Amino acid sequence: MAKKNEYSAGAKLRILRELESGEGTRMEVARKHNISVQTLVTWRHRYERYGMNGLEIQARNRRYSADLKMKAVEDYLSGQYSQYExxxxxxxxxxTQLxxxxxxYNRHSSYKSVDEGANAMTKGRSTTWQERIEIVLYCTANQRDYGKTAAQxxxxxxxxxxWVKKHEEGGEDALQDGRGRKKAPEEL
Incomplete structure (x- = not known):
């Protein structure tokens, strides 16, 4: 298969015209130019919708608000629209983006607007046993929003x-830090 953005807008248009003129089936034209049939379908759809601008190579990714993402997903799940619509x-x-x-959405993750930016990785810090219990309870009370809990x-x-995983498996005692203590003979 061709590398992403290997073809200019003009080359894409020539390939689409070749397909429209009946010089081959989708599969034949795709093989000839070392691209997938889905790529041909996508190019055709973008050309029909946006003209030559739809075939241009995008210099940067588009930005979508969290609200738009949610509306698009809800519309799709309603069954009233196809992905192309x-x-x-x-x-x-x-x-693919949709x-x-x-x-x-199905993993119950939250959407971030690109403008909000990604959260920087927070370095871990030392915590007390009581603090860890409080953190776990907060996280479970907030639908396991680990990111929000970490920031809080x-x-x-x-x-x-x-900590949430340990708490589920062994309760509050599992949150105690057992490093640096000697094991009892029955634990060995």
């Missing part, structure tokens, strides 16, 4: 995740 309605770059949002208590995402 939603791509047109919300001017989404691709079906699919990623749907997958994220200024600990790392990974720490919160591990």
């Amino acid at each position: 939603l791509i047109d309605k919300y001017q989404i770059a691709s079906r 699919k990623n949002w749907i997958d994220k 208590f200024k600990v790392s995402y990974n720490q919160v995740y591990q």
Whole structure:
């Protein structure tokens, strides 16, 4: 398969014209130019919708608000629209982008607007046993939003995740730090 953005807008248009003139089937034209059939379909759809601008190579990724992402996913899940209709309605770059949002929704993850930016990784810090219990209870009370909990208590995402996991498996006692103590003979 061709590398991403290997073809200029003019080359894409020539390939589409070749397909439209009947010089071959989708599969034949795709093989001839070392691209997938889905790529041909995408190019055709973008050309029909946006003209030559739809075939241009994007210099940077498009930005979408969290609200737009949520509306697009809800519309898709309602069953009233196809993926292509939603791509047109919300001017989404691709079906893959929409699919990623749907997958994220189904995993119960939260959407971030690109303008909000990604949270920087927070370095873990030392905590007391009582603090860890409080953090776990807060996280479970907030639908396991590990990121929000980590930001609230200024600990790392990974720490919160591990503490919740330990709490589920062994209760509050599992949150105690057992490093540096000698094991009793029956524990060996």
